[in-house]
Amino acid sequence: MKALFNVAISGLLIASLSATAFAEDEKEEAVEYRQGVFEAIKWNFMPMAAMVKGEVEFNKDEFAMRAERVAALSKMPLEGFKEGTAMGETEEGENDAKPEIWKDWDDFKGKMAALEEESAKLAEVAKGDDMDQIKAQFGATGKSCKSCHDEYRHK
Numbered sequence: 605m606k607a608l609f610n611v612a613i614s615g616l617l618i619a620s621l622s623a624t625a626f627a628e629d630e631k632e633e634a635v636e637y638r639q640g641v642f643e644a645i646k647w648n649f650m651p652m653a654a655m656v657k658g659e660v661e662f663n664k665d666e667f668a669m670r671a672e673r674v675a676a677l678s679k680m681p682l683e684g685f686k687e688g689t690a691m692g693e694t695e696e697g698e699n700d701a702k703p704e705i706w707k708d709w710d711d712f713k714g715k716m717a718a719l720e721e722e723s724a725k726l727a728e729v730a731k732g733d734d735m736d737q738i739k740a741q742f743g744a745t746g747k748s749c750k751s752c753h754d755e756y757r758h759k
């Protein structure tokens with residue numbers, strides 16, 4: 605009977621230990637996920653910046669495709685900002701998410717919504733031929749990145 609009891613107890617212990625390990629994994633994965641999405645956003649954003657600045661020739665189809673991608677990707681990072689995943693709260697890798705994100709959650713969400721809105725507009729104007737409009741809207745989208753980074757991303 606005692607042996608059975610011990611088995612039951614150690615079973616419970618293992619279960620609770622692995623539940624903790626799982627929660628930790630989930631946090632690390634959330635951080636990796638959001639950083640991965642931001643990397644994908646950047647991957648598409650930089651060639652557009654080069655075109656807008658005139659560093660490379662403007663290619664309408666490529667620009668429009670990348671604008672579409674950024675608009676779609678901008679809906680994705682928020683999911684990775686899980687409770688308990690601020691800088692210092694996760695163990696592995698770099699994490700630059702300031703704890704203020706969760707204190708001012710509504711404001712942070714609003715800034716993410718601004719990115720969604722501006723990048724959706726960019727994808728829209730990129731279908732047309734008005735270069736001034738495209739440049740202005742690219743600038744507005746870039747500002748939405750900066751206004752969030754300035755407040756919520758550790759430098």
Ligand code: HEC
Nearest residue numbers: 639642643646649699700701715716719748749752756757
């Ligand atoms: C609503 C807030 C917000 C907006 C909008 C935003 N970012 Fe970020 N970004 C963050 C935060 C917070 C981090 C830090 C995440 C971390 O380290 O886990 C980050 C990290 C990044 C990173 C680094 C990812 C890595 O590998 O560590 C890149 C690149 C990036 N953002 C690009 C952009 C670009 C480009 C835009 C606009 C098109 C943008 N971000 C818009 C909040 C934002």
